[in-house]
Amino acid sequence: MTESTKSDDPLRTREAVCILHDDRDAEESCERCGDFICKECIQDLFSRQVCPNCHKNYGGKLLSDFQASLWGKRDVYVWLIGGFGSLLCLTQALVCFAMTIQNLSGANTPLGVPEALALALFLSLALVITSAYFLLKKWARKALFLIPLTGFFLAVVQVSDLANAVAAACLIVPLPVVFLLSAFTNPQNRLAFRIEVSRDELESLFEVKKSNRAAHNALALSLVAFILPPLLFLSLYLALRGRKNCDPEAWPPVGGMKPAQNALILTTLGFLLWTVILLFGGMS
Numbered sequence: 001m002t003e004s005t006k007s008d009d010p011l012r013t014r015e016a017v018c019i020l021h022d023d024r025d026a027e028e029s030c031e032r033c034g035d036f037i038c039k040e041c042i043q044d045l046f047s048r049q050v051c052p053n054c055h056k057n058y059g060g061k062l063l064s065d066f067q068a069s070l071w072g073k074r075d076v077y078v079w080l081i082g083g084f085g086s087l088l089c090l091t092q093a094l095v096c097f098a099m100t101i102q103n104l105s106g107a108n109t110p111l112g113v114p115e116a117l118a119l120a121l122f123l124s125l126a127l128v129i130t131s132a133y134f135l136l137k138k139w140a141r142k143a144l145f146l147i148p149l150t151g152f153f154l155a156v157v158q159v160s161d162l163a164n165a166v167a168a169a170c171l172i173v174p175l176p177v178v179f180l181l182s183a184f185t186n187p188q189n190r191l192a193f194r195i196e197v198s199r200d201e202l203e204s205l206f207e208v209k210k211s212n213r214a215a216h217n218a219l220a221l222s223l224v225a226f227i228l229p230p231l232l233f234l235s236l237y238l239a240l241r242g243r244k245n246c247d248p249e250a251w252p253p254v255g256g257m258k259p260a261q262n263a264l265i266l267t268t269l270g271f272l273l274w275t276v277i278l279l280f281g282g283m284s
């Protein structure tokens with residue numbers, strides 16, 4: 001009796017059904033622990049299919065804690081645009097208002113009354129938007145785009161001919177808009193404004209901020225190092241450390257091989273470039 005139970009069905013049936021639902025057929029095995037799971041039990045964790053237990057114990061909580069740590073917290077974009085930007089708008093708006101008043105009372109100023117007033121009002125609008133951005137008001141994220149647009153119209157009104165207007169547009173619009181778009185789409189920035197991000201975005205953000213920070217910092221540094229060569233040594237160190245950190249088998253997996261490799265290539269190029277510059281500099 002016991003012999004037969006051991007030898008045939010139990011082992012086979014136990015393997016074929018879900019670990020959590022013994023009335024359901026297993027569809028997959030968990031990519032971490034190997035347990036059999038049914039279709040409804042499959043969960044996604046760091047781009048792998050795992051069982052609910054592994055999801056809970058190996059990363060699920062880690063990610064939700066990580067998300068909570070960034071929820072409603074000002075990121076670098078908020079400090080730059082909302083903090084620094086609003087201070088800049090405030091001081092410049094005051095200067096323009098002062099200029100308007102001085103001009104009205106007969107003093108000679110670089111700008112005439114209509115120009116100074118228009119600029120002061122434009123800067124006041126920018127001040128309202130950037131302050132709201134600093135206070136993490138959701139509407140301010142979109143309203144930010146009004147600043148380069150209004151600036152552009154202001155410039156077009158001031159210049160008379162088309163060629164100058166086109167030049168003004170090319171000068172005023174692209175860079176700020178690209179910068180604002182990079183802030184708008186940034187997952188950490190969205191978390192700062194309490195906007196949900198996708199699971200994939202959260203996982204890659206986790207890699208950038210937590211699991212392999214060295215690799216991503218190395219990449220950023222290797223770019224700056226083209227202008228500031230002493231940083232080449234630091235970016236080389238971080239790139240090597242970032243490469244060593246990589247462990248796709250770990251739980252949660254540590255990625256970042258690509259940025260670490262790219263940082264290494266850029267750092268090597270930086271060393272070559274500066275060697276050439278120093279050599280030629282020494283000869284002349």
Ligand SMILES: [Zn+2]
Pocket residue numbers: 030031032033034035050051052053054055
């Ligand atoms: Zn599992």
Ligand SMILES: [Zn+2]
Pocket residue numbers: 018019020021024037038039040041
């Ligand atoms: Zn199940």
